[in-house]
Every structure is written in C-alpha cells, then in structure tokens.
Amino acid sequence: xxxSPFSSDLLGLVLRRMIKLLPASKPIYTRLQREDRxxxxxxxxxxxxxxxxxxxxxxxxQALFNPVYDAERLGFRxxxxxxxxxxxxxxxxxxxxxxxxxIAAFRAMPEPRRVITIGDDIGEESxxxxxxxxxPLPHEIRTARIAHIPGDPPSPEQILRSLMxxx
Amino acid sequence: xxxxxxxxxxxIAKYWAxxxxxxxxxxxxxxxxxxxxxxxxxxxxxxxxxxxxxxxxNDERELEDxxxxxxxxxxxxxxxxxxxxxxxxxxxxxxxxxxxxxxxAAQLFEDEIADLFGxxxxxxxxxxxxxxxxxxxxxxxxxxxxxxxxxxxFQNQPMxxxxxxxxxxxxxxxxxxxxxxxxxxVGPIHAxxxxxxxxxxHLEGETIEGLQIRLGYTHKGIERLFQRKYRLFxxxxxxxKVSGEMSFAHNLAYCKAVESLLQAHPADEANLLRxxxxxxxxxxxxxxxxxxxxxxxALEVIAADLSVLREQLMALNQELTGSRFLRGINKPGGIxxxxxxxxxxxxxxxxxxVDSFLDAARNILLRPDFRERTINVGVLSKKxxxxxGITGLxxxxxxxxxxxxxxxxxxxxxxxxxxxxxxxxxxxxxLSLYSTDxxxxxxxxxxxxxxxxxxARKLVEKFLGxxxxxxxxxxxxxxxxxxxxxxxxFGYAEGWRGDVVYWIMKDKFDGIFxxxxxxxxxxxxxxxxxxxxxxxxxRDKSNQTALVDFPVINKSFNLSYTGxxx
Numbered sequence: 001x002x003x004s005p006f007s008s009d010l011l012g013l014v015l016r017r018m019i020k021l022l023p024a025s026k027p028i029y030t031r032l033q034r035e036d037r038x039x040x041x042x043x044x045x046x047x048x049x050x051x052x053x054x055x056x057x058x059x060x061x062q063a064l065f066n067p068v069y070d071a072e073r074l075g076f077r078x079x080x081x082x083x084x085x086x087x088x089x090x091x092x093x094x095x096x097x098x099x100x101x102x103i104a105a106f107r108a109m110p111e112p113r114r115v116i117t118i119g120d121d122i123g124e125e126s127x128x129x130x131x132x133x134x135x136p137l138p139h140e141i142r143t144a145r146i147a148h149i150p151g152d153p154p155s156p157e158q159i160l161r162s163l164m165x166x167x
Numbered sequence: 168x169x170x171x172x173x174x175x176x177x178x179i180a181k182y183w184a185x186x187x188x189x190x191x192x193x194x195x196x197x198x199x200x201x202x203x204x205x206x207x208x209x210x211x212x213x214x215x216x217x218x219x220x221x222x223x224x225n226d227e228r229e230l231e232d233x234x235x236x237x238x239x240x241x242x243x244x245x246x247x248x249x250x251x252x253x254x255x256x257x258x259x260x261x262x263x264x265x266x267x268x269x270x271x272a273a274q275l276f277e278d279e280i281a282d283l284f285g286x287x288x289x290x291x292x293x294x295x296x297x298x299x300x301x302x303x304x305x306x307x308x309x310x311x312x313x314x315x316x317x318x319x320x321f322q323n324q325p326m327x328x329x330x331x332x333x334x335x336x337x338x339x340x341x342x343x344x345x346x347x348x349x350x351x352x353v354g355p356i357h358a359x360x361x362x363x364x365x366x367x368x369h370l371e372g373e374t375i376e377g378l379q380i381r382l383g384y385t386h387k388g389i390e391r392l393f394q395r396k397y398r399l400f401x402x403x404x405x406x407x408k409v410s411g412e413m414s415f416a417h418n419l420a421y422c423k424a425v426e427s428l429l430q431a432h433p434a435d436e437a438n439l440l441r442x443x444x445x446x447x448x449x450x451x452x453x454x455x456x457x458x459x460x461x462x463x464x465a466l467e468v469i470a471a472d473l474s475v476l477r478e479q480l481m482a483l484n485q486e487l488t489g490s491r492f493l494r495g496i497n498k499p500g501g502i503x504x505x506x507x508x509x510x511x512x513x514x515x516x517x518x519x520x521v522d523s524f525l526d527a528a529r530n531i532l533l534r535p536d537f538r539e540r541t542i543n544v545g546v547l548s549k550k551x552x553x554x555x556g557i558t559g560l561x562x563x564x565x566x567x568x569x570x571x572x573x574x575x576x577x578x579x580x581x582x583x584x585x586x587x588x589x590x591x592x593x594x595x596x597x598l599s600l601y602s603t604d605x606x607x608x609x610x611x612x613x614x615x616x617x618x619x620x621x622x623a624r625k626l627v628e629k630f631l632g633x634x635x636x637x638x639x640x641x642x643x644x645x646x647x648x649x650x651x652x653x654x655x656x657f658g659y660a661e662g663w664r665g666d667v668v669y670w671i672m673k674d675k676f677d678g679i680f681x682x683x684x685x686x687x688x689x690x691x692x693x694x695x696x697x698x699x700x701x702x703x704x705x706r707d708k709s710n711q712t713a714l715v716d717f718p719v720i721n722k723s724f725n726l727s728y729t730g731x732x733x
Contacts, residue, residue, distance in 0.1 A: 048360045052385040054729050056411030056492055058360050059455075063481070066474040080358035095732075097302045097384045098363060101355050127405065130396060132311050132319055133301075133388035153411070155491060 042075040044167055047085035047109070051102050052134070053092025056153040057119045061089065064156045071160055082108040088115045088144075093128035094135050106141050115145045116166065118159065120152040172246055176215075183208040184252065191427070193575070194657070196251045202264035202289070205254055209239070209266045217241040217250065218556050218569075219690075222276035223670045223683035224284045226314045230653060234258055235286055239266070240657075240670070245568075247575050249657065262289050272556035272690050275731075283390070285310035300386045300732065311391050312681075318395065334367055334381055345369060348376055355384045362728035374711045378700040380692060385732040393682035399425050399648075399671075400499060402679055406669070407494050410686055410730035415448045415493040416662025417669075417684070423577065424658025424669040425499040431646035436634075437501035438578040440508070440642065443630050444493050446623040449663040450517065451480040453616045453623075454524055460613065460722040461531065464540050469527055476520045483516045501643035510631050521624040528617045541610040545698040545712065545720030548607055554703060557694040559665015559687040561724055564615040565607030568593065571661040585629065592622040607698075609716075609723040619663075648677050664688060664727065686730025695724045 048061055064071045065078065079085050082105045094102065106113065117137070121128055128134045137145070149162045176195060177186060183204035184197035199205045220240040227236050232255055239252040256263055265288035267274040277288040282300040285308070301309070310316055337344060344350065348371040355363035363384040369377035389409060397405055406421035407414040419441055426433065433441075458473035481491045488496045489505045496502055531537050547557065552565040562569040572580045573589055580586070656671045665687025674680040696702055698720055699712050712720070 049356055050360075050362050050385070052387045052729070052732075053362075054408045054411035054414075055362055055727065056414070058362065059412055060491075061360050063474075063478060066478060067471045068475055068478045078360060092385070093387055095385050095387050096304050097386050097732075098355065099304070101363065101384070105356055121408070127392070127396070127408070128387050130318065131388035131392055132309075132317075133386050152494075153492070155485070 044076050045079045045084050045086045046076055046089055047079055047082045047087070047105070048089045048091065049102055049105050051090055051092050051098040052095030053119060053121055057091040060153050060156050060159060064159055069156045069160055074160070074164065076163065082106070083110065085109050086114065088113065090115060090117045090122065090141070091119055093121050093126055093131070094137060096133050096135050099135055099138065102141070103138055106144070113144045115141055116147045116149060116163070117145060118149045118154065120150055123148060123150065172243060173248055176250065179211065180208070193247045194249050194251065196253065199252050199254050205252065205264055206266060206269070208252060209269045212241055212250065213269050216244045218244060219270040219272045220249070221668050221670060221683060221685040222273060222280070223681070224280045224286060224312070225672065225681045226284065226312065229314065235284065237263055237280070238670070242574065245574060256286070261285060262287050264289055270556060271554060271693065275689055275692070283310060283312040285313065300383045302383060311388060334379055345376070347371065364728050368714065370714060373713045375700055375714055375717065378696055380696055382692070382728060383732050385729045387733070389733045390682055390684060393679050397679055398677045399428070399673060399679060400677060402682065403498055406684070409684055409733065410727045411492060412452055413448070413662045413664060413667065413686070413727065413730070415444050415497065416660045416667045418497045419445060419660040420658045420667040420669045422497055422499045422658065423660065424656040424671045427658055428654055428656030428671060428673055429499070429646050429649055431500055431644060433501045433644055434642050435578070437642040439630050439634055440502045440504070441497060442579050443627055444488070444497070445660065445662070446626050446630070447480065447484060448493055449623045450521070450620060451477050451484070452663045453620050454480065454520070456722065456725050457528065457613065457616055459725070460719065463718050463722050464537060466531070466537065469531055472527060473524065476524055479516060479520050483513065487513070498643065500646055503643060504640040507638045507640055508634065510634055510636060514628060514631055517624055517627050521620060524620060525617070532614070532617070538610065540719060541613060542608060544609045544716050545723060546608045547694050547698040551697050551703050552607065552694065555693045555697060556690055558690050560615055560619070560663065561612065561691050561694050562665070563593065564612040571659055571666040575659065579630065579633070585626065588625055588629065589622070592618060592625070609719055612723040653680060662687065665691065684733060686727055688726040688730045691724060691726050692731065695721065695726060698724070
C-alpha cells in the first residue's frame with residue numbers, strides 16, 4: 001500500500017511544533033480540562049439518604065425525575081452509590097439508628113463533599129428535635145452543608161429551583 | 168347480626184375473663200387475670216377466625232392499678248366487632264405470656280414492647296434487647312415509653328458500621344448461618360430514593376433461600392412525642408408525619424380516636440369530604456405504585472405515562488387543600504378547606520386520569536413480557552395470609568376479604584349504596600379473566616390495584632353526587648372536653664395500604680397519656696418475607712424466587728418503613 005503524502009509523520013511534526021509554542025507550565029490537555037470543568041458545572045450526581053423522614057420528601061425527589069419536572073435534563077442525576085456522588089441530599093430528622101450509616105455514606109463520597117438538607121423536619125424548628133431518638137446533624141456533615149431547602153415537604157418545583165440556584 | 172356473635176363471645180368468655188361495660192356496641196372489653204386464661208382465650212379467638220389488630224402496652228404505674236398493662240385488640244372477621252383483652256402485670260413483674268404461637272402477627276408487637284417498655288414475653292425470641300426499635304447507641308436499660316425514663320438518653324457516640332449491619336439474630340446465634348450458599352446484606356441505604364431498611368439474603372446461586380429483614384432505622388420516638396409535646400387537639404399534626412404518603416389516613420384515624428374519646432360527631436359534610444380525600448389519596452398512591460412496578464420491569468414509557476397521571480392528581484390535591492399530600496385540613500371535629508370545593512373540576516380530573524390509567528393498565532395486563540415477570544412470582548397464598556394475619560390490599564389480593572370499609576364501616580361508607588358498590592367491586596375480581604389460577608402473586612396485587620382505582624373513582628363520583636355546592640369552607644363542630652379521666656379512644660381508617668389504627672388514652676386534662684399507632688405495614692412485612700422466602704411452606708423448584716424478582720415483589724407490596732419504625 002502506498003503511503004499517503006500526509007503521513008502520520010507530518011501530523012506528528014505539526015503537533016510537536018505546536019507543543020513547542022506552548023508555555024512549558026501548561027500541558028496540552030489544559031483546554032480540555034477547562035472544558036471538562038465547564039461541563040461538569042452543569043452535571044451533578046446526587047445521592048439521597050433518608051435518615052428518618054416520613055417518606056414525603058422522597059416522593060417529591062422521585063417526582064423531580066418524572067417527565068413533568070425532568071431534572072435529568074438540567075444535569076441532575078441520581079446515582080446508586082455515594083462514591084459516584086457530588087452532592088448528598090439528606091432528608092428527615094437524623095434518627096440515632098441511621099447516624100452511623102449516614103456518616104459512612106458521607107465519608108464514602110469523593111472530595112469535595114457537598115451536602116444539602118431538605119425539609120422542615122431536619123431544621124432547628126423541627127418537631128422531632130425534642131425526641132430521644134433524634135440527634136443533631138453530625139459536625140463534619142454540617143460543615144459541608146451548602147444549603148437547606150425548607151418546606152413540609154417542599155414541592156418538586158421548589159427543590160429544583162433551589163438546586164439550580166445553589167449550583 | 169352483630170348481636171349473635173357478640174352474645175356468643177360474652178357467654179364463652181365467662182370461663183376466662185371479666186367483661187367491662189362499653190357504651191359503644193361494636194366494642195367488647197374483657198379483663199384477663201392469668202397468663203393461662205389469656206392463652207386459652209386467644210386460642211378460642213383464633214379458632215373463631217378473629218384476627219389481631221394491634222397490641223398496646225401501657226405504663227399505668229402511676230394510675231390506680233399501679234402496674235403495666237397490655238391491651239390486645241382483635242377484630243371479628245366479618246362483623247363490626249372489636250374485642251379488647253386487658254392483661255395487668257403484677258407489680259415488679261416484667262414478663263408476660265407470648266401469644267405469637269397462636270397469632271404470628273403478635274411477634275412484631277412483642278419485640279416492640281420489649282424494646283420500648285422492657286417487658287419481655289415468656290416464650291418469645293428470648294430476652295434479646297434492641298431487636299427492632301433501639302439498635303444500640305442507646306444506654307442499657309433505657310426504655311423510652313416508661314413514663315419515668317429521661318427525655319434525652321442517647322450517648323452522642325455513633326455506633327460503628329458493623330453494629331449497624333449485623334443482625335441481632337445472628338449475633339445471638341452465629342451457628343444459625345448455613346454453610347451453603349452466600350449471604351448478601353443490602354442496606355440500610357438502598358440504591359434508589361427509598362426509605363432505609365436492612366435485608367439479608369441467603370442465596371443459593373440465583374435463588375433466594377432465606378430473607379431476614381431488619382427495620383427500625385427511621386425510629387424517631389413518635390409515640391413518646393405524642394405524650395410529651397402534643398395535646399388531643401393538635402396531635403393530628405404529628406399523626407400526619409408518621410407515614411407521609413398515608414398522611415390523610417393517619418390523620419383521619421387519629422381524629423376518629425379523639426372524637427370517640429370526646430363523643431364528638433362531625434357534620435355529614437365533614438364525613439363526606441373525609442371520604443373523598445381518603446379516596447383521592449388511594450388514587451394517587453395506587454397509580455404511583457403501578458408506575459413504580461412497571462418501571463422496575465423496564466417498561467419505561469408506560470411507567471413515565473403513569474407517573475404523569477399521578478402528577479396530575481398531586482396538582483389536584485395541591486389546588487384543593489394547599490398540600491400535595493392532603494395535609495393540614497383535617498382536625499378533630501371536622502375539616503377546614505382553604506377555599507370552596509370545586510366539585511365539577513374534581514370529577515373532571517379524576518375521570519380523565521382514571522380513564523387514561525385504565526386504558527394503560529388493560530394493555531399492560533395483556534402484554535406477554537409483563538405477564539412473564541409477574542404471574543406466579545412472589546406468591547402469598549390465602550392460607551399463609553390468614554395464618555400471618557395480613558391486612559389491607561395485600562390480603563385482598565390473596566383472597567382474604569379484609570377491608571375496614573366493609574367490616575367496620577364509618578360514615579359515609581355505611582350507606583347501603585356504598586356497601587353494595589364495595590362488595591360488587593371486590594366480588595367481580597375474576598382472576599380467571601386474566602388466565603391465571605394463582606392468587607396472591609405480583610400480578611394479583613397489580614390487578615387488585617387496578618380494581619381499586621376504578622372503585623375509588625366510582626366512590627368519589629358517588630360522594631360528590633351527594634355534595635351540595637356551597638361557599639362554606641369550614642365544617643367543624645365545636646366540642647368540649649368530656650369523658651372521664653384515662654379513658655380509651657379507638658379510631659381507624661382504611662387507607663390505601665390497609666387499616667390504620669390509633670389507640671389513645673387521655674390523661675386527666677386534654678393531654679395524651681398514651682398513643683399507640685398501628686400502620687398496616689406492621690402486619691404486612693411478614694407477608695413480604697413469606698412471599699419472597701416462603702417461611703411457612705416447603706420450597707421446591709416450582710415456587711422458588713430468583714433474586715431479580717425481589718424488587719418487583721417488594722414494589723408490589725410497597726410497605727412503609729417509617730410506619731413500622733415510628
């Protein structure tokens with residue numbers, strides 16, 4: 001087979017020239033990385049952990065991904081494992097029985113970890129705060145919290161609006 | 168009709184118990200003094216096919232009898248009759264007879280009483296602490312529902328993860344694990360957006376050999392909060408938070424219990440509205456569940472269509488009551504709407520949604536891929552359902568006719584027209600129409616949901632047909648605090664999962680001395696276990712369940728975690 005005049009050698013030469021033109025500190029994939037970051041800003045992997053809610057907030061988060069609200073179209077995606085998650089959504093008061101599992105899930109997330117709490121049951125004014133079985137949000141999770149979405153429960157529209165404003 | 172079996176029971180009860188007069192003709196109340204009498208009485212009730220509704224323990228050490236008491240509540244299988252047995256434990260006595268051999272459904276309640284009261288059944292699952300509600304992380308000897316226990320008892324040291332994952336039954340007896348097959352723990356956090364619970368599968372290849380379920384992860388001390396923070400008049404706010412998608416049914420059952428305590432009788436309009444909202448709750452949940460089940464079978468397009476229908480009903484709820492989950496309108500004494508009811512509009516939305524749903528459902532019931540995955544999968548036989556005391560939708564799908572709307576009708580369900588409508592709807596379920604001879608499988612539960620959606624539309628139309636248009640939005644009767652001290656109120660409502668039951672004892676004023684909440688899921692978790700792992704029957708090739716079928720079976724029951732954990 002006859003070799004093309006525009007062989008890979010030629011292409012390699014051009015590329016090598018281009019690399020020489022670039023400043024030494026910036027590798028060639030910088031631009032790609034920048035784009036990657038740009039698109040990642042619009043793609044959020046979410047893991048939801050129910051720590052003792054009454055299941056209404058879960059219903060509303062599920063509704064967020066039905067064809068009416070379709071949060072996936074806006075870049076939000078539910079993932080099965082906290083290891084894939086950028087964002088942890090925590091619902092309900094923190095039941096003591098769920099505390100260990102919650103902390104394990106939080107630590108399994110890759111850095112940087114971000115947390116949003118949802119619903120009136122988890123805030124300072126929650127009716128469950130006086131209960132023997134409910135504990136405050138663990139310290140390390142509270143420091144990673146970027147927002148709280150109030151409501152009993154917040155409607156899917158409110159959740160979506162808050163998520164988009166925060167990110 | 169009630170009279171005959173009531174008199175019969177009063178006659179035979181003489182041998183074991185002392186009757187207490189009840190003004191309500193549908194209630195019988197007996198005092199039982201010895202454990203042997205209790206077991207004999209329960210055996211007789213079981214023979215007469217009564218079934219267990221709930222067991223409520225109560226710390227009455229500061230009252231006149233100075234002891235713990237346990238109330239067993241049973242229901243007659245067909246007639247409107249509840250039987251309460253009251254057992255007093257002697258002072259200082261912390262054990263009581265187990266009736267789990269007679270009524271297996273009692274096991275869960277006995278475990279619960281062990282955790283919350285520190286009272287142990289004599290022949291139950293040993294004196295294992297922290298089985299159900301308090302997993303560890305709680306101090307030893309802390310029993311939250313004893314009235315003298317402190318309000319804040321947790322040690323703010325999180326448990327280690329292995330302690331969360333290990334099942335108490337395995338810790339107690341490590342040899343119970345089989346050498347063959349593998350054990351696969353799942354949970355407490357699941358892959359989807361659902362509530363936490365821990366499952367331990369014993370697998371032999373692809374088939375499930377055994378299943379253990381550990382609940383209690385969402386335990387938040389609701390029954391104690393009722394006692395400490397709420398009064399009779401505002402406890403409905405907490406009742407709505409017990410199980411979110413059954414908010415209205417829980418609220419209604421609470422209100423009925425309080426109304427029975429205070430002898431209040433809500434207006435006819437309030438009763439009608441309550442029934443309408445109860446059916447609306449049934450509608451959106453059944454349609455949502457069908458959507459979720461179909462989604463699990465990977466029929467995404469149909470599932471998406473159905474979830475849009477559910478969303479239309481949620482929007483209707485929002486418009487009618489200001490809450491997508493029908494919260495905040497129902498109170499003891501009646502109902503308050505944010506604006507006048509738009510009858511025509513409700514009828515129109517419900518008709519449109521249910522018509523589209525039935526079209527989709529009829530198509531899907533005939534699809535071979537759907538039938539392949541659901542027929543003869545997750546079978547809960549009638550015999551097993553009766554033995555385990557299953558209730559609500561799951562029982563009806565297994566051929567056990569248990570519906571509080573029929574057996575213990577409350578206004579306006581007690582109208583003859585409604586009764587015949589209910590009866591004919593349940594009798595017309597002809598599974599042979601869909602060419603299957605198995606009752607109680609995933610398919611049967613799906614069909615049952617479809618039938619109940621159709622029925623709910625008929626009921627809504629009937630109720631709204633009786634509704635006269637008015638601009639009034641408040642239908643509350645004022646009522647005063649009445650009734651003697653420490654009286655017991657009993658309320659129930661047939662929600663979409665089954666009957667919700669509230670047992671409330673008031674204190675001297677308007678406080679709640681004890682509020683026992685019974686969600687239908689408390690009885691039905693045993694049914695899921697049986698349908699997956701056949702705990703009661705021998706397994707062979709024909710009735711084994713594969714692991715891939717578990718999500719589908721689970722969705723077909725769709726039980727509440729928080730309703731059991733409380």
